[in-house]
Amino acid sequence: xxxxxxxxxxxxxxxxxxxxxxxxxxxxxxxxxxxxxxxxxxxxxxxxxxxxxxxxxxxxxxxxxxxxxxxxxxxxxxxxxxxxxxxxxxxxxxxxxxxxxxxxxxxxxxxxxxxxxxxxxxxxxxxxxxxxxxxxxxxxxxxxxxxxxxxxxxxxxxxxxxxxxxxxxxxxxxxxxxxxxxxxxxxxxxxxxxxxxxxxxxxxxxxxxxxxxxxxxxxxxxxxxxxxxxxxxxxxxxxxxxxxxxxxxxxxxxxxxxxxxxxxxxxxxxxxxxxxxxxxxxxxxxxxxxxxxxxxxxxxxxxxxxxxxxxxxxxxxxxxxxxxxxxxxxxxxxxxxxxxxxxxxxxxxxxxxxxxxxxxxxxxxxxxxxxxxxxxxxxxxxxxxxxxxxxxxxxxxxxxxxxxxxxxxxxxxxxxxxxxxxxxxxxxxxxxxxxxxxxxxxxxxxxxxxxxxxxxxxxxxxxxxxxxxxxxxxxxxxxx
Numbered sequence: 001x002x003x004x005x006x007x008x009x010x011x012x013x014x015x016x017x018x019x020x021x022x023x024x025x026x027x028x029x030x031x032x033x034x035x036x037x038x039x040x041x042x043x044x045x046x047x048x049x050x051x052x053x054x055x056x057x058x059x060x061x062x063x064x065x066x067x068x069x070x071x072x073x074x075x076x077x078x079x080x081x082x083x084x085x086x087x088x089x090x091x092x093x094x095x096x097x098x099x100x101x102x103x104x105x106x107x108x109x110x111x112x113x114x115x116x117x118x119x120x121x122x123x124x125x126x127x128x129x130x131x132x133x134x135x136x137x138x139x140x141x142x143x144x145x146x147x148x149x150x151x152x153x154x155x156x157x158x159x160x161x162x163x164x165x166x167x168x169x170x171x172x173x174x175x176x177x178x179x180x181x182x183x184x185x186x187x188x189x190x191x192x193x194x195x196x197x198x199x200x201x202x203x204x205x206x207x208x209x210x211x212x213x214x215x216x217x218x219x220x221x222x223x224x225x226x227x228x229x230x231x232x233x234x235x236x237x238x239x240x241x242x243x244x245x246x247x248x249x250x251x252x253x254x255x256x257x258x259x260x261x262x263x264x265x266x267x268x269x270x271x272x273x274x275x276x277x278x279x280x281x282x283x284x285x286x287x288x289x290x291x292x293x294x295x296x297x298x299x300x301x302x303x304x305x306x307x308x309x310x311x312x313x314x315x316x317x318x319x320x321x322x323x324x325x326x327x328x329x330x331x332x333x334x335x336x337x338x339x340x341x342x343x344x345x346x347x348x349x350x351x352x353x354x355x356x357x358x359x360x361x362x363x364x365x366x367x368x369x370x371x372x373x374x375x376x377x378x379x380x381x382x383x384x385x386x387x388x389x390x391x392x393x394x395x396x397x398x399x400x401x402x403x404x405x406x407x408x409x410x411x412x413x414x415x416x417x418x419x420x421x422x423x424x425x426x427x428x429x430x431x432x433x434x435x436x437x438x439x440x441x442x443x444x445x446x447x448x449x450x451x452x453x454x455x456x457x458x459x460x461x462x463x464x465x466x467x468x469x470x471x472x473x474x475x476x477x478x479x480x
Contacts, residue, residue: 007077026065030070033072038063038067038072103137107137110134209266216268236294238298255269296415322386359381394426416456
């Protein structure tokens with residue numbers, strides 16, 4: 001039955017699986033229908049699942065709702081016999097290309113078509129979308145349902161959601177989805193991806209170490225700083241691409257493995273009589289300081305990468321924004337005395353710009369031989385001009401030059417908090433152009449991060465112990 005017939009409006013209902021959840025503003029369409037009537041018929045199919053309606057609207061849901069608003073009693077309909085798969089394909093093809101169809105509608109629509117047994121190529125062919133587009137939305141559709149819906153309500157983009165699919169653990173996915181739309185989203189996903197990587201690394205490396213040292217006892221990381229154990233070697237997650245070899249065990253030596261307290265470290269330790277003598281003779285804790293420095297460098301590197309990631313993706317929205325950029329550059333140059341501060345702040349730090357944009361510094365002689373300009377190299381490597389400008393601005397153009405290349409809020413010598421006016425300028429400048437500082441970065445800036453607090457407590461304790469020891473010596477001398 002394909003002829004057009006008039007159907008009472010009360011016998012019609014929206015198809016329950018229609019991918020379009022929001023029909024938009026219908027006032028103008030309702031007024032037009034009231035004045036001119038329905039100019040294009042609806043496509044409907046028989047209701048096969050029972051209920052009050054005899055037919056489901058497959059094409060024309062906006063006209064159907066607007067007609068009800070206009071007070072029409074019946075509508076011209078083409079009744080088509082189709083199964084659920086054909087109905088879904090028709091509705092998706094009708095709606096998927098619309099600009100007002102939400103990301104969530106697209107994801108759920110493709111998910112329903114998959115449930116009906118359609119392959120991704122079939123869905124692509126039926127909807128007119130590319131296989132890549134369909135595959136991406138199908139991938140995102142595997143994220144935790146409730147958290148995905150809330151994230152989409154908060155304005156999550158498809159790119160945001162695709163980043164989250166890099167996480168394999170549904171619990172991690174759900175936690176990161178909760179941060180969509182907050183200042184902590186980029187930090188949360190970077191931290192979750194890193195945690196996932198560390199977990200995989202530990203699952204691969206720890207059994208190899210235990211196979212070489214099957215009798216090694218389980219130790220705590222803090223055991224490295226008592227008078228019994230000494231560190232043989234520490235393997236770190238950041239060195240996973242080129243790990244040091246596992247040493248052969250020595251006969252008669254008892255070994256231990258610390259792998260639970262610090263997720264990015266796995267440490268092999270040993271115990272023997274010499275260790276006690278060595279620990280007793282040590283007046284300073286070089287290993288502790290080395291670990292402290294490594295952690296401080298890790299925190300600073302993590303904060304740097306958050307800023308760099310923003311800069312690599314930076315684009316001016318329009319010419320007005322670009323003009324505002326140069327206005328802001330001029331303001332910073334004069335307000336911060338960039339021409340007279342003695343640092344050469346107006347000179348571009350090429351090495352740092354390359355680091356920010358992930359452009360390797362190697363091969364300079366070859367580029368020079370071929371007379372390739374930096375601009376041409378950026379274009380060849382896909383670095384957008386807007387991102388290059390922003391990288392220039394924060395690496396020497398306005399925000400401190402060479403001094404910024406060493407600017408951090410955590411001392412990589414002792415882990416203590418450091419005031420950094422140069423880095424403050426960078427954050428002020430980036431924030432003006434849309435950057436959002438995470439709680440993590442703010443805690444480094446204000447010195448409230450737990451690592452900084454612990455480092456401070458450690459040195460305060462050492463100072464107190466040193467003071468108590470001096471007082472005891474003084475008392476002893478007085479009695480003598």
